[in-house]
Amino acid sequence: MTRWDVTVVGAGPAGSTAARELARGGARVCLLDRARFPRPKACGGALSPRVLRHIPPGFESLLRAEVRRAVFTFRSGRPFELTSTVPMSYMVCRDEFDAWLRDQAEGVGACVRDGLAVSAVERRGSEFLVRVNGETLRSDWVIGADGASSVVAAQLFPRRPPARAIAVEAEVAWPAGQAADTVLVDVGRYPGGYGWAFPKGDRVNVGVMLDFAHGRELRGAMDAFVHGLPGVPVEWRGCSLTAPVSAPAREPAPCAAAGALLVGDAARLTDPFLGEGIYPAIRSGAFAASALLASRDPAEAAERYERSVAAAIWPEIAAAARLAAVLHRMPRWWHRILARMPNALLEYVALLTGEESYTGLLRHVVDRLGVAGGDWLLHRLRVPLPGQRRSVVR
Secondary structure (H helix, E strand, O other): OEEEEEEEEOOOHHHHHHHHHHHHOOOOEEEEEOOOOOOOOOOOOEEOHHHHHHOOOOHHHHOOEEEOEEEEEEOOEEEEEEEOOOOOEEEOOHHHHHHHHHHHHHHOOOEEEEOOOEEEEEEEOOEEEEEEOOEEEEEEEEEEOOOOOOHHHHHHOOOOOOOOEEEEEEEEEOOOOOOOOEEEEEEOOOOOOEEEEEEEOOEEEEEEEEEHHHHHHHHHHHHHHHHOOOOOOOOOHHHEEEEEEOOOOOOOOOOEEOOEEEOHHHHOOOOOOOOOOHHHHHHHHHHHHHHHHHOOOHHHHHHHHHHHHHHHOHHHHHHHHHHHHHHOOOHHHHHHHHHHOHHHHHHHHHHHHOOOOHHHHHHHHHHHHHHHHHHHHHHHOOOOOHHHHHHOOO
């Protein structure tokens, strides 16, 4: 057996961030992943500008594109666009980005071991036994960062809500002459989600997200979306990846217990509106490391981590879920409204840059629509009716 202070299972953005910060703080950390890096990952690979404040310097060489323009369509037609003076997002390839984050953790002292699949996680007294490929690792703490289908979560947190959505994506050759700074977002044929095309220099990432209940429609929706993209190769199936989108359905999932923490997708910390998980993954990984370094008491550290997630991550996810509940289910109406006032979307750009929050954006939606949106809409967004708006908690 090998003894560690912390075993981190999963070397994606959440796990690598947690391992890096723990190692910097002097903890003996083992970072495990079942894949060998670099490895493909089902993800659009869009970094919001606010993410950049929470990752180490040196990421610039990984950026494939800087997006300042977005085109929105309804069933591949009726386009309108938004142009921003500041970047809306930065594009990376997840195999490159995740390998770089993993190397950052290793560079400050974390022991990194990939190609090892965790078969069991067992609590024994005050420590954990993590079994991998016939070997057993012992540690005081275990952090589950192993994604939406987390082994750590399944064995230590069995009562968890299912993933809310499912997505398929592929990276294909980028058509010559297409704008390298433009994303395309299509709505109308994707229950609970949308289709996207993200530029990445010599390639484009195309994908579709749907409610999990409509999973059987996923590949048909992807076919229809890709066929509506001029110049994009339609043969995407051979290079596609499918994965659940680990957003909570209604309530937060359990993410902490004495000696065990869940971060990122394993904790169901994914934006339900866009399906974006990199930002909450990196934030939750840092919160987990900070909680463990601040307290030697397992129960106190778990409580500290839960408080951080409850204060800084969950309110945003809850507000995003309220927007998603209405926008994803009324795409024709919303597309028509936003096409008439596209600059209203600049408030969403402010969210991506970190100058605005989802809770603030929710208030802007209510203020803009007011009575025109109807009492039904305001009720679905769970905000006070027009005569009661002053009571909104700010």
